[in-house]
Structures are given as structure tokens and as C-alpha cells.
Amino acid sequence: MTVDLFANHRDTYVQFLNGRFRGKDGVRRLYIERFSKTFVQGRNGPVHGFLLDHLQAQDVVDYYSNTSPPMAKGRFRALMSAGTHESMDQKTLPRGLRQWWEGGLYENEYIKEDGVWKIFRLRYYPFWHGTFDKGWQYTPPDYVPPFAKTLADGDPLGPDEFVQNDERLWPDTRAVPFHYAHPVTGKMVEEADLRAPLLGTDPKEAKPARLIVDSFA
């Protein structure tokens, strides 16, 4: 049923880490096959002792009245409490027992098909992680490793393509681009202001910003 939330449009995708999963096949491959296989042995639903409490808040939704079909964009924040209960059988868990906090951002697009709003382009940025024990001060780099191979390159649960940006997790704090302009000045945030230089260094010398280049105008 997750897959049904997405548009039939040929440009539909889910972006996660450095990968894009295209169309409803891609959505199914990521959410149903990859996640449920990795986390809970294929169960597409709750499992006793497994927590993925994914609280979403701070919605900024913009409807573009001049688009045909109707389209919208939404930015959301997420705060996740996740992990396994000690009563689970550790041997059956591919990643063992663990618990962590995760803060993320969504920058999504929506489209109306046959009178129903559907998800068109879902981009989830799992911005930071922190284990429950040690916190975000001690998160190892690449806490969730980027995809190494696409589907065509031989990962049967891999993305269809890589994103062009160098998408990295915390401690990389480059801002997720905003779909909306400053409400008073009407200006978009400048590229240099989205960068995350090392403390005390020149933003101009820092890694280029994350960009979202395929968003509808």
C-alpha cells in the first residue's frame, strides 16, 4: 500500500542517501524489498520488539496554482527513535541489537492524478544519527553507508541511479535546499549560505552546496 501513495508519472522517484529509486518499481524496491529485508526479514508491517518511531513535524506545504496537473511541494522535519528491544533474538538480526536517534528532512513534490494527491518526488535526507549511548557527538562517518552499486551495476536492491551531489551524512551539515523563497525579501538562499565550511574557514573554499536541480518551476 505504500507504493500506491506514489504517482504513476514516469518521473516519480524516491531519493535516499546518494541513490534514486525510480517509478513505482523503485519505490517498492527501496521500501518493501530493501528496508523490510534489511530490518525485519521481509515483514511489511510491525514486528514485536522493533521500533521505527518516525515523528514528522514543521510542515511547510506550498501549492502552485498555475501548474497542470496541479502540483505542490512540501518540506518536513523528522525525529526518529529507532532500534531493537533486548528481548529480540540477536542471532536473527542482521545488524544486531542497537538503538539510535535520527534527525531528518524531507523536500518533496506532489502531483494530482485522477483527482487524488500523490507523492511525485520524495527526497529524504537522514541528516544526523546518534546512537542512544553515545549521541551525535560520536557518530562515525558514513553511519549509513552510501550505495556502492546501482541496480544495473549488480545490486538487486540498489538504486536506479546516483544523485549528482556528493550526498553525505552528519557531520556534514550542508543545508537541504529550500523550495521556497524568503517570505519578506522574496530571495532564494544563496549557494554559499547553504555550504558548511569547517569552523573559521572561508565558505568559498568549502564543498559546493547540495542542490535540487530537477524540481518543477
Add this chain to the structure above:
Amino acid sequence: MTVDLFANHRDTYVQFLNGRFRGKDGVRRLYIERFSKTFVQGRNGPVHGFLLDHLQAQDVVDYYSNTSPPMAKGRFRALMSAGTHESMDQKTLPRGLRQWWEGGLYENEYIKEDGVWKIFRLRYYPFWHGTFDKGWQYTPPDYVPPFAKTLADGDPLGPDEFVQNDERLWPDTRAVPFHYAHPVTGKMVEEADLRAPLLGTDPKEAKPARLIVDSFA
């Protein structure tokens, strides 16, 4: 004043854990008498050094235009930061010093009485707890024990009745039933998909789902 938020309707109740507190008398017994007595010696308001920061988010509110009187349903998520400050006198605290995280869900119903929206049926599911030190990986079963006796059975602060479901806390992850259908397919989630089988076991063999059977149609 909490009690005034609730409807005068004879079917008004608050559901908490395995208990239902009926009518405004029940609301008062749970929120004012039981909670304030257990936590803060009867104070119906803030107490120095006692924290119950109950953040609510992710509202899904549905208004049913064909009902008379007007009715609505709402699903909310809560994330609570709670506990006591070390400066409190431990001897005066019935449960001692402690601090914990709590993630919960509301599936509520509302009714308009005399032109004012009021809470009709409040169902709070304190889904998971984790002490600040150890987290949800190590939550003991029945972290908040279910009610053992009703008011009629001799608990002066007990519920009027027990719910029919076997309501349990984390690590039981059976989903709280959704009041709304899938926005694209129009289908309700099936009972088997609300269950929480042990990892790698057949949902059909698992404990039946939580159900909400008295919701208005």
C-alpha cells in the same frame, strides 16, 4: 479546567492503558486525582523540578460533515521528555528520582456541543518508554503496569471498565488502528497488517491486532 474540555455526552471517555474512565467524573478521576496524586502530591499545575514536556505533532484531523451533532476524529503523535530534577527531595517522591522518554499516539474523537468543539473519546496509547540512561532497548515489560482493578472492584482511582483488547506497551508494537482509509486506494489497513509477530514468524499466528470498535461511523 481540563475536565471542561470534554463533552457532556454520556459516552465520553478517556482510554489509558487497559482502562476506560467514563464521563467527566472519569476524566477528573484519571487526570486530576490519579495523575496529580501519583506524580505531584495533588498539585493541579506545575511543580518546581518536575517535568512532563509532552510535545504533540503530526496531526491528522478528519471532519465528518454528515454527522449530527458535528463530529471529528484526530490522530496525533506525542514525544515526551519527563522526569524529576535532582534538587527534589527524593523522600517526597512516591516513585523516586527518575527521567524517561516516552513516545505515544492519540486516536481521538470530537463532538460539537452548543457550538463548541469538545473531546468526546480520548484514547492515549503510551506506545514506548525508555529511561534516559538505558533507552528503549532495555525497557522492562509493563513499564507502566496495567490497571488491576476497576473502580467498582475497589480501586478508588481505577477505571470504570477494562478495554476488550489486550493492551500492552513496548516491546509490543501492534499498530494503533487508523481512523482513516488509505488516501489513494480507499482501503482500511487489514487486521493482519496491524499485528506484530515475532521476527520471522507468521502474522496469522500472532496476537490479534488492537481494535477500536466503538468509533462513530
Add this chain to the structure above:
Amino acid sequence: MTVDLFANHRDTYVQFLNGRFRGKDGVRRLYIERFSKTFVQGRNGPVHGFLLDHLQAQDVVDYYSNTSPPMAKGRFRALMSAGTHESMDQKTLPRGLRQWWEGGLYENEYIKEDGVWKIFRLRYYPFWHGTFDKGWQYTPPDYVPPFAKTLADGDPLGPDEFVQNDERLWPDTRAVPFHYAHPVTGKMVEEADLRAPLLGTDPKEAKPARLIVDSFA
């Protein structure tokens, strides 16, 4: 660009801790000069390894149709995950490496200027802090110290004035006054109910409540 979000009105201010920063100059002094200097050596944007994830939720926004110019009030809750990554150079951090949780409240006022809604009076109450390691049970008093001097008294990054209330942080739990009345009774919360007496003591003997006295009617 943060400063542009605020009204040109001469009564515009930001309230933080026991200080008020007046007008756009004050807003700039607090957010740009003080915060960016204290935290990230003057960078007005993201810095690699520095986290201030400030989730906002639970909006209660009221529009007052009888005001000219149009005005509104809003109450929000915030939950912050903040701190530094161990990869940062500790010697460059004025406060060293650290990580903390913070729960806060906003009680704001807004005004429409030239057809655009702007922030008029922003009051942020950083209600409680807890280090990631020890939690809110062990927060030292005055975790963020109150301002000692105003701008006129010699702190070049200080507030223009002090608030009249004795504004303190957790474990002081005096409620932030609500801008709205009880939705059923129409009554405002009484002053004694906003107080936070020591456990088991008479609210009448406790410290007076926080008050917001300059809000538009």
C-alpha cells in the same frame, strides 16, 4: 536575512532569557552577532560538525480580525538536538565539545506590514536543557546564564533591557503564559496556576508567575 523577517515597527523585539533586544538592530545583535560569534566564530550559516536541529511543533496560531494593522499571536513548542561533533578542533570552540537536548516554548506576536506578515515580538523560552550524557535530571542551575549587563551597561552584545519577570530555566517550571483562553470556559489561566511551588507547598507562597504584560489586546 533573519533580520528581514522582523517588523519595522518601533516596538519590535526578541526576548531571550532575561533580556530584550529591541528593533532590527537588536535582532541582528542577538542572532547574528552574539549567537554566531559565541557558537561558530561569526559564520551566519551551517558549519561542518556543528548541530542546532531546532524542531518546532504544536502550533497554536490566532488571528485577531479586529486589529489594524492585522496582528496575530502564535505559541509553538521546540525540541532541539544540539552540539558539536568530535571531529571538530576543540581548541577552536569557545565552549568546547558538547551535546545537549533542549525543550523550549515560543509565545510570539506577528504584524502585517505592507501586505506581508512579519515577526513583531518574539519570545523564546528555552525551558529545559539536558546534556546528552546526564539528562535533565542533572541540569545545573542557570545552565545558560542570564544576561548580566545591558548594551548601555557595557555588554556590546547585550540586550537593550531586562524583562521585569525573574526569568529562570529548569528546574523552574513556571508555565509560559498562554495567549489564548480556555476554549470551552473562555477563562484565562489564573496566576496561581502558572506558578511552580516546591512539591507539597502552597502555590500562594511560591514565586510569582511569569507574566507577559505588553501583548496587544
